[in-house]
Every structure is written in structure tokens, then in C-alpha cells.
Amino acid sequence: MISQIGSLALSIASGLILSTFFFLFYYRFTKNKIFIDLSERAIIATCLSIILSTICLLNELLISNFNLQYVAQYTSYETPMFFKVTSLWAGQAGSLLFWSFIMSIYSLIYILFTLKRIKELKYASYLILAFIFGFFLALSNFIANPFEPVSLDIIVQNGNGLNPLLQNVTMAIHPPILYLGFVGTSIIFVMTLSALIANEINHKWISSIRLWALIIWTFLSAGIILGGYWAYNELGWGGYWAWDPVENSSLMPWLMLTAFIHSSIIQEKRGMLKTWNVLLASSTYLFVILGTFITRSGIISSVHSFTAESLGPLFFTFLLSLTLLTGFWFFKRYHLLRSRDKIESFTSREGGFLYNNLILLIMCFIILWGTLFPIISEAWDGNKIYIGASYFNQLNVPIGIVLLFLMGIGPLLSWKNTSSSTLISNFSIPMILSFISGLLYMIFTDEFQIYPFITSMGIVFTLTSIMGELKKSFKSSYNNNDSLLKALLQLLSKNRHKNGGYIVHIGITLLFVGFVGRAFEVEKEFVLSPGEEIYFANHIFKLNNVRSEARDNHYAFISDMDVVDENNKYLTTLYPEKRIYFYWNPDPEKRQPHSELDIYSTMSKDIYSIFSSYDAQKNEAYFKIMINPLVNWVWIGGIVIIFGALFAFWPSSRRDYGTI
Amino acid sequence: MNKIYTSLILVFALAVLWTIYLTNIKEDKNITTRYYTIKELILEDQSLPNVKVGGLIKPNSININESNRLEVWFYVYQGQDSLKVYYNGTRPDLFKDDAEVVVAGTFDNNLIVATELQTKCASRYEGDLKNTNTI
Numbered sequence: 001m002i003s004q005i006g007s008l009a010l011s012i013a014s015g016l017i018l019s020t021f022f023f024l025f026y027y028r029f030t031k032n033k034i035f036i037d038l039s040e041r042a043i044i045a046t047c048l049s050i051i052l053s054t055i056c057l058l059n060e061l062l063i064s065n066f067n068l069q070y071v072a073q074y075t076s077y078e079t080p081m082f083f084k085v086t087s088l089w090a091g092q093a094g095s096l097l098f099w100s101f102i103m104s105i106y107s108l109i110y111i112l113f114t115l116k117r118i119k120e121l122k123y124a125s126y127l128i129l130a131f132i133f134g135f136f137l138a139l140s141n142f143i144a145n146p147f148e149p150v151s152l153d154i155i156v157q158n159g160n161g162l163n164p165l166l167q168n169v170t171m172a173i174h175p176p177i178l179y180l181g182f183v184g185t186s187i188i189f190v191m192t193l194s195a196l197i198a199n200e201i202n203h204k205w206i207s208s209i210r211l212w213a214l215i216i217w218t219f220l221s222a223g224i225i226l227g228g229y230w231a232y233n234e235l236g237w238g239g240y241w242a243w244d245p246v247e248n249s250s251l252m253p254w255l256m257l258t259a260f261i262h263s264s265i266i267q268e269k270r271g272m273l274k275t276w277n278v279l280l281a282s283s284t285y286l287f288v289i290l291g292t293f294i295t296r297s298g299i300i301s302s303v304h305s306f307t308a309e310s311l312g313p314l315f316f317t318f319l320l321s322l323t324l325l326t327g328f329w330f331f332k333r334y335h336l337l338r339s340r341d342k343i344e345s346f347t348s349r350e351g352g353f354l355y356n357n358l359i360l361l362i363m364c365f366i367i368l369w370g371t372l373f374p375i376i377s378e379a380w381d382g383n384k385i386y387i388g389a390s391y392f393n394q395l396n397v398p399i400g401i402v403l404l405f406l407m408g409i410g411p412l413l414s415w416k417n418t419s420s421s422t423l424i425s426n427f428s429i430p431m432i433l434s435f436i437s438g439l440l441y442m443i444f445t446d447e448f449q450i451y452p453f454i455t456s457m458g459i460v461f462t463l464t465s466i467m468g469e470l471k472k473s474f475k476s477s478y479n480n481n482d483s484l485l486k487a488l489l490q491l492l493s494k495n496r497h498k499n500g501g502y503i504v505h506i507g508i509t510l511l512f513v514g515f516v517g518r519a520f521e522v523e524k525e526f527v528l529s530p531g532e533e534i535y536f537a538n539h540i541f542k543l544n545n546v547r548s549e550a551r552d553n554h555y556a557f558i559s560d561m562d563v564v565d566e567n568n569k570y571l572t573t574l575y576p577e578k579r580i581y582f583y584w585n586p587d588p589e590k591r592q593p594h595s596e597l598d599i600y601s602t603m604s605k606d607i608y609s610i611f612s613s614y615d616a617q618k619n620e621a622y623f624k625i626m627i628n629p630l631v632n633w634v635w636i637g638g639i640v641i642i643f644g645a646l647f648a649f650w651p652s653s654r655r656d657y658g659t660i
Numbered sequence: 661m662n663k664i665y666t667s668l669i670l671v672f673a674l675a676v677l678w679t680i681y682l683t684n685i686k687e688d689k690n691i692t693t694r695y696y697t698i699k700e701l702i703l704e705d706q707s708l709p710n711v712k713v714g715g716l717i718k719p720n721s722i723n724i725n726e727s728n729r730l731e732v733w734f735y736v737y738q739g740q741d742s743l744k745v746y747y748n749g750t751r752p753d754l755f756k757d758d759a760e761v762v763v764a765g766t767f768d769n770n771l772i773v774a775t776e777l778q779t780k781c782a783s784r785y786e787g788d789l790k791n792t793n794t795i
Contacts, residue, residue, distance in 0.1 A: 236753070342662050351664060358668050362675040369679050374695065383694055386712050390690035391682060399675075525730055525750055593753050612750040613729045622729050624750045 003068055006056025007147035010097075013049035014137045016042045020130040027123065039126045044111060046133055047104035054101040057094065057146050061087055066156040070094055070146045076161035078553065083162050086172040089179070090162060092296070092311075093146035098176070100136045102183040107133075110187050114212075118204055124194035132186055135318050139311065164554070164581045164594050170230040178223025178250060182288045184216030185253055188260075189285030189322075192278055196329045199336060201274050206267050209281065211649055213261050218645040220254050225638035236595050236610045238523065238626040240634065243392040248371045249291025252364050256284040259360040262353045266343075269415070270350070274337040275330075276357075282326045287364075289319045294371065345417040352410035359403045366395045401454055404512050407505045408462030411469045429468065434461035452519045455512055462509045466502050473499075492647070500648025507640030510633050517605075517630030525612065525624045528561075537627050538566040539607070544573075546614065546621050554594070555583040557614050559621055563600065563607060574598040576611040576623070605629040693764055698741040707768035718742050719757040736761060736772075747774040754779035 020042040027035035057070070061084045066072040074087040074094070089098040107129055115122050140146070150156055166172075188209060195205045227250070228240035241247060260280035266273045293315035343350045369376075370387040377385040412418075412426040437460035441453050474491045492499050524536045533542035544560040557578040563571045577596035585591055600607040606628040613622040682691055689710040696704075696711050718735035721742075725731035730749055735742045745763050755761070755777070765774035 236750075343664055344662065346664060346667075354664065354668060358671060362672060365672075365676060366679055369683065373683055385683075386693045386695055387683060388690050388693060390688070391692075394682065394691070395679065527728070527730075593756075595753055610750060615726075615729055620729070622750070 002056050002059050003065060003147050003149075006053045006060070007145070009049045009053035009056065010137070010141055010145070010147070013046045013053065014134075014141055016046040016049065017130050017134045017137060020046070020126060021134075024123065024127050024130070036122055036126070039130075040111060040115075040122070043107065043126055043129055043133070046137075047108050050097075050100045050104045050137075054088070054097055057097060058085065058088055061085070064159065066159050067149055068146070069148045069150045072150055072156045072159040074160065074162055076159040079159075079162050080167070083167050083172065086166070086175075087162050089175050090166060093140070093144040093148070095175070095179075096136065096144050097140050097146050099179060099183055100133070100140060102176075102179055103133065103136065103186060106184055106187050110190070114191070114208055118200070118208065120198050120200045121191065121194040121205075124197040125190050128190045128193055132190070135314075139314065143311065143314070161582075164579075164592060168230065168234055170226055170233065174223060174226040174230055177219055177226060181216055181218075181220030181223050182250075182253070182291075184212070184219060185257065185285040185288050188212055188216065188257075188281050192281040193326060193329060196278055196282075196326075196333050199333060201278060201333075201337060203268070203271075206264055206277070210261070210264050210268065213257060213264070213281070214645060214649040217254070217257050217261060218642060218649070220250070220257065221638075221645065222642050224250050224254060225635075225641075229635060229638075232631070233597065233599065236597050238521070238608050238610075238628060239518075240631075243367075243370070243389045245371050246291075246295050248367045249287075249294050252291065252367055252371075253284045253287040255360045255364040255367075256280055256287055259357045259364075260284065262356045262360075266350050266353055270341060272339045272341050272343065272350075274339060275334060278330060278337065280357075282330075286319065286323055286326070289315060289322065293319055347413060347418045347423060349410065349413045349415045349418075352406065352413045355406055356403070356410065359399055359406065363396055363399055363403075366399075367392065397451055400512075400515070401451065401458055404455065404458040404462055404509065407508065408458070408465035411502070412465055426468075430461045430464040433464045434458070436460075449519050452516045455516050459509050459512055459516075463506065466505055466509075470499070470502060496650070497648050500644050500646075503644025503647060504641050505644075507637045507642075507644055510637030510640055512637075514630050514632070514634030514637060517628060517633070520629045521626060523624065523626040525622070527620050527622050529618070529620050536625060539571070539627070540564040541623075541625060543621060546619070554579045554581045556580075556596070557611070559611050559623070561609065561623070572600045572607070574600060574607065574609045576609040578611045578614055601632055603630075603632055606631045696767075698736065698738045698743045701743055701767055701772075702741055702770070704767070707766070709766050710764075711767045711772065712762065712764040713743065713772060714738075714760070714762045715742075717755070717757055717759050717761055722755075722757065736763065743772060744770065745772045745774050745777075747777045749777070751777065752779040 020039045023035045023039035060068055060071050070093050074090045075084050089095045191209050195201050232240040263273050264277050267277050296311045370391050373387045374384050377383055434457045438457040441456045522537050526534050528543040530543050530545045533540055542562045546559045548557050559576055561574045565571050576598040579594045579596055581592040583591050595610050598609050608626040608628055610624040612624050693710050693712045696713055715736040715738040718737045721735035723733045732747050734745055736745050760780045762778045763774040764776040765772050
């Protein structure tokens with residue numbers, strides 16, 4: 001019954017979208033405002049229908065209605081309640097509905113808040129929203145319907161259950177947060193294209209879209225970092241980023257959005273770069289759709305597999321039509337957007353933002369080229385060529401280092417032009433400290449590597465520069481008799497947008513601390529019997545024993561390994577496990593081995609242990625150990641970034657900054 | 661066109677050229693790996709230093725060295741064609757019969773010596789309903 005309601009709600013939503021087109025069509029010819037109101041209501045009703053439909057699917061997942069193919073495929077009676085909820089986005093059909101669900105929530109906020117203030121955008125916004133909703137609803141209704149019943153000749157007693165790798169809290173929250181970022185870019189797109197059509201790329205638009213962009217950027221960043229965190233802690237290859245096409249697909253929109261957030265400051269302050277901002281804002285969504293096309297078409301082989309129904313051609317057509325639409329209106333409005341003002345000085349704040357945009361754009365191009373290269377090369381001469389991680393690192397590492405320095409240089413530049421005397425006085429302290437850190441690096445490391453050397457200088461340079469800026473604004477507000485704490489709070493809340501930005505920059509600098517560690521990673525694979533030990537990278541690993549244990553949903557071999565450091569000091573005992581899920585299944589194909597890692601984590605390094613294989617007859621255990629320096633700084637940087645971003649846009653009593 | 665925009669465009673163009681140089685002109689095996697079908701490799705009589713192949717693991721073909729369990733031989737197949745692969749290292753958890761794998765390494769004498777072995781990650785777990793719990 002509930003599933004019929006859900007299915008019906010999905011059909012009704014499509015009908016409502018169709019009616020929106022009719023209303024907008026009538027408005028176009030009659031100019032009667034009532035049709036705008038009608039289409040507004042139709043879209044609101046569409047959103048509510050989609051939300052209802054999602055709630056129905058969630059209900060079916062929770063009550064384990066295995067008459068639905070989707071429910072039977074991704075859950076079983078044994079699936080814990082929490083993961084029954086998360087299976088809503090575990091498969092193709094569910095994740096598409098979930099996509100529309102998030103889009104509905106965003107659209108409601110957009111219609112009820114943003115469009116209430118910027119009424120000029122209504123007509124075009126509804127048109128574009130209806131187009132996007134129409135596409136996703138068509139997919140959910142006709143191609144990947146989550147309410148599809150199982151075929152009549154099968155009676156399902158119990159569902160398949162969710163993959164154990166996905167039964168992990170980080171993995172449960174990573175997709176919805178990333179989706180909040182991805183889907184959010186559609187609002188940025190709608191807002192940009194509609195403002196372009198209505199010729200309303202003005203101050204009202206920029207101040208509102210900037211806030212949207214910041215919120216969506218925060219979700220996108222959090223989603224990407226959580227994905228890396230999950231990969232590092234669950235997948236067992238010891239890294240958090242592999243330049244896989246699916247990962248790249250999430251990074252490209254992030255880079256574009258980051259560029260937009262910076263260049264839009266110039267428009268806000270000086271009314272310049274309108275054309276550029278329009279391009280950046282709209283391309284963010286186009287990159288999201290491109291990424292969806294890459295991941296759901298199977299056109300590029302990725303370790304993240306998305307098989308089943310191929311939605312590739314559909315997403316490609318969708319992407320193409322959105323691109324053409326944007327391109328058409330961009331050229332039509334181009335002459336109206338041009339600004340007579342020019343950025344003249346290389347050493348100005350504006351210049352700094354432009355360099356930032358340049359760097360982010362180059363990175364985005366490199367990633368795009370590398371990701372699409374198998375397609376490009378196959379189209380070129382029939383040879384499908386894959387690009388290795390080394391390509392991305394060779395290019396992005398030096399460019400990333402430039403970006404790191406730029407984060408420190410930017411705040412030291414003044415608007416319009418920076419005089420050479422200001423330049424010298426602003427740069428001297430960060431430069432001196434940076435050189436000192438370079439010297440210290442040379443003294444304290446055994447092997448010299450150029451990138452870590454420059455990066456550590458960059459980290460110190462940027463941190464000192466940002467701290468100096470924070471101190472400056474602190475001094476200017478701390479001249480009365482306030483307590484230090486109160487003055488500090490005042491400073492932070494006074495210019496939240498700017499200070500939040502600085503906090504984000506500190507977070508990104510901390511990420512770089514973690515990235516430096518990658519240059520010093522070492523790993524070793526070895527075999528030990530209980531009682532044996534091995535020396536590796538200044539540590540002794542001693543296997544005490546391997547025991548086995550039958551647990552609720554798996555069978556585990558648990559190793560017990562002492563780690564002793566170079567000073568013969570006991571560090572920790574690691575317990576990496578080899579687990580077998582579904583071990584009771586008579587069909588060995590259905591059993592699934594899983595290596596549960598154990599990581600000894602400190603601020604200076606992680607000792608990462610994997611129990612690769614176990615020979616029970618000989619009592620020999622195979623391990624892979626990695627020493628990964630400074631990884632924790634990546635997660636700390638991530639937390640600081642999110643904190644800073646939340647701080648920047650969190651509503652304050654004082655309206656020093658735009659509203660949604 | 662003023663100076664600053666011109667320099668920005670110039671730098672971008674240089675970056676594009678450098679990228680194209682790395683992928684299309686410089687032959688660095690850490691950067692570019694050609695993807696072959698198994699059929700192409702079977703017909704190949706030369707040895708190739710740098711190949712990438714995808715396919716499924718042939719059922720019952722996994723052969724683990726008893727004295728070093730990190731060493732494994734198996735066959736990877738696409739339709740009717742299959743090819744022997746050797747790999748020495750920690751295998752991914754999803755490595756089993758009929759799992760989808762991507763291997764990269766050297767090809768010589770109808771054997772791939774893989775330096776890289778990846779199974780498809782389980783970010784989407786599409787179960788096959790027909791095989792389970794049916795009456």
C-alpha cells in the first residue's frame with residue numbers, strides 16, 4: 001500500500017512538472033502574473049510529492065518489504081536499522097530518488113526565501129527548475145524506478161543485505177553530505193542562468209548567490225574529506241586519494257566553486273568580472289553532471305563500479321542541453337555584462353584573486369584532461385590510454401604549492417594597488433620565518449626532497465601571514481578595557497566572512513602538512529609465525545598470536561602484534577583482523593573476506609596494519625605495514641576548514657553579509 | 661587587452677601545452693598505460709612493458725603459492741578469451757572467482773606480471789537477486 005503511494009507520488013510529481021511548463025508557456029504569451037503563481041505552486045507541489053515518495057521508500061526499507069526489487073537488493077532482515085536507512089542511497093534507483101529529494105528541499109528554500117526577495121528571477125528560475133526536475137523524474141519513473149516490484153516468478157524470503165564495506169558510519173554519512181554539495185550546485189546554476197536570462201546579474205544576485213555558494217561549498221568539502229577518511233580507514237590501501245575518475249569528478253566542481261567564491265568577492269567589492277563569475281557559477285553544476293555521467297555511464301573504468309542500467313547517454317544529452325542553453329544565453333548577454341573597469345596592477349588584492357582563479361582553473365583542466373583522456377585518446381586513434389596517478393601528482397603538486405604560497409600572499413596585498421613600501425613591510429616577517437623553517441628542514445631531515453622542503457616553507461609563510469592579518473584586526477578592535485577573551489570574540493564576529501575565510505585557509509594549510517607526509521611513506525609486506533618478529537623502518541613488529549572468534553555477522557581471525565620503537569620503547573599492540581562475512585553461507589561465492597585494519601595514530605605518524613592472509617595449517621600470518629607520517633593533519637585540516645566555513649556563513653544578528 | 665589578463669591567459673596556455681606534452685608526447689610509463697582487450701594481447705607476439713587489462717577472474721583458476729601466500733596466479737577472462745596473470749602482494753578483499761579486476765603490469769609470453777591489481781570497489785553493491793533465497 002505504502003509503496004503504491006510512493007510510486008503514485010512519483011508519477012504525480014511528473015504530471016505537476018508538465019503542468020509547470022504549461023503555466024509558464026501561458027505566462028509567456030498572456031503576461032498574466034497568475035500563471036507565475038500557478039507554476040510556483042506546481043513546483044512546490046512537485047517537491048512535496050518527491051519528499052512524500054522518498055518517505056514511502058524509506059518506510060518500505062525499514063519494514064523490509066522484499067516485494068520491492070530495490071529493498072530486496074540492498075537490505076535483508078539482518079541489516080541493522082541504521083543501515084536500512086542508508087540503503088536509501090546505496091543503489092542506482094534509490095540514489096536518483098534521493099538526489100531529487102535533496103533537490104526538492106533546496107528548491108523549497110530557494111523559492112520560499114531567495115525568490116521572495118529577488119522576484120525578477122521567478123519566471124526563468126521555474127523554467128530551469130522544471131527542466132531539471134523533469135529530467136530526474138523521467139529517470140525515476142521510467143528507467144530506474146525504486147518502486148519496481150520483483151518479478152513474479154521469484155519469491156524473496158530475505159534480501160541480499162548491504163555490503164559490509166558500506167556498513168560503516170563514515171560511509172553512511174559521506175554520500176548524503178556529498179550529495180548535499182552536488183545537488184546544491186543545481187541551485188547555483190538555476191540562479192545564475194535565470195539571472196542571466198532576466199539580465200539581473202547585479203549586487204542583489206551576487207550577495208545572495210555567494211551565501212548559497214558558501215553553504216554548498218561546505219557540504220562539498222565535508223563530503224570529499226569524509227570520502228577520503230573512509231577510504232583510509234576502511235579500504236586498506238593506506239591512502240586517502242587515488243585520482244580515480246570518481247574522486248576526480250567530485251574535485252572538479254569543488255575547484256570551480258572555490259574559484260567562484262573568490263572571484264565573486266571582486267564583483268561584490270568592485271562590480272567587476274561579471275562574465276567570468278557567470279561562467280564559473282554555471283560550470284560548477286555542469287561539472288557535477290559531467291561527473292555523474294562519468295560515474296554512471298561506465299565509459300571510464302573506475303574502481304568505483306556503477307553498473308546495471310546505463311544512464312550514460314541520458315546524462316550526456318542532459319549535460320549537452322544544459323551547456324548549450326548556458327552558452328546561448330551567455331553570448332546573448334555578453335555585451336551587457338562587460339565592465340569598463342580593468343584590473344591593472346599585478347600587486348593588488350584583485351590580482352591575487354585572479355591568480356587564485358588561474359591556479360584553480362589550471363588544476364581543474366589537468367584533472368579533466370587526465371580523467372577524460374581514455375575517451376580522448378580512443379577517439380583520436382583508437383587506443384584507449386589510461387592516465388596514472390603520477391600524472392596528477394607531477395602536475396598538481398607544484399601547482400598546489402604555488403596555491404599554498406598564494407594563500408599567504410593574498411591577504412598582504414591591498415585593493416587596487418600595493419605600494420612597494422607596504423609590500424616590503426608586509427612580507428618581511430613571513431619571509432624571514434619561512435626561510436628559517438627551510439633551514440630547520442634541511443638540518444633535521446636525512447634525505448633532501450625538493451617538494452617537502454618548499455612546502456614546509458610555504459606552510460610557515462602562509463600561517464604567519466594569516467596570523468599577522470588576524471593580529472592586525474585584533475589590535476584595531478582591542479584598544480579599550482575589554483577582557484582579552486571578549487576582544488577575541490568580538491574580533492571574530494566583527495567580520496565573520498573575512499575571518500571565517502582565514503580560518504578556512506589555515507585549515508587548507510594544515511592539509512598541506514598532511515600532504516608533505518606522503519613524501520615519506522614507507523611500506524613492507526612480510527610473513528610471521530607467532531613468536532617471530534621483524535625489523536622495519538626503525539620499528540620492531542612482534543607477532544604474539546593469532547586467534548579466531550565467531551561473531552554475530554562474521555568470523556574473525558585476530559592477530560596480536562606488539563610494536564616497539566627504535567629506543568626499544570613499547571609503542572602499542574596492533575590487532576588487525578581478517579574477517580569473513582556471510583561465513584555461514586554454504587555457497588563460498590557468497591562469503592566475503594574483509595580485512596579490518598588497525599591503525600596506531602599519532603600527530604607525527606600513523607602505523608597502518610593490514611592482515612593480508614592467513615595460513616591456518618602452517619600458522620603463518622601475512623601482513624602489510626605502512627608508516628604514514630602526518631596523516632592526522634589532513635583530518636585536522638578538514639575539521640578546521642569546515643569550522644571556518646560554518647563560521648563564515650552562520651547567520652548572525654548583524655547583517656554584515658547577504659542572506660539566502 | 662590589458663597586461664594582467666594577457667599574462668594570465670599565457671600562463672594557462674602554457675599549462676595546457678605542458679599537460680598535452682606529458683600525456684601525448686613524453687612516453688612515461690608512470691603516466692600513460694594503454695588499455696588492451698584480452699583478445700588483442702593473445703594475438704600479440706611481442707612483449708609489452710606497460711599494459712592494462714580489465715576482466716573477470718576465471719572461476720577455479722586462482723592458484724596461491726603455498727610457500728608464499730602473497731604470490732598468486734590466476735586467469736582473467738573477457739567472454740571466451742582468457743589470459744594468465746601473476747601477482748605478488750596483498751590482494752584486495754574482493755579478489756575471488758568472477759570478481760571484476762583491473763590489472764596493470766608487463767606482458768610477456770602470454771603472461772601478465774601485474775604490479776597493480778584492483779578489484780572494483782563496492783561503492784555500489786549490485787546483488788544478483790536470482791541466485792539467492794528463491795524457492
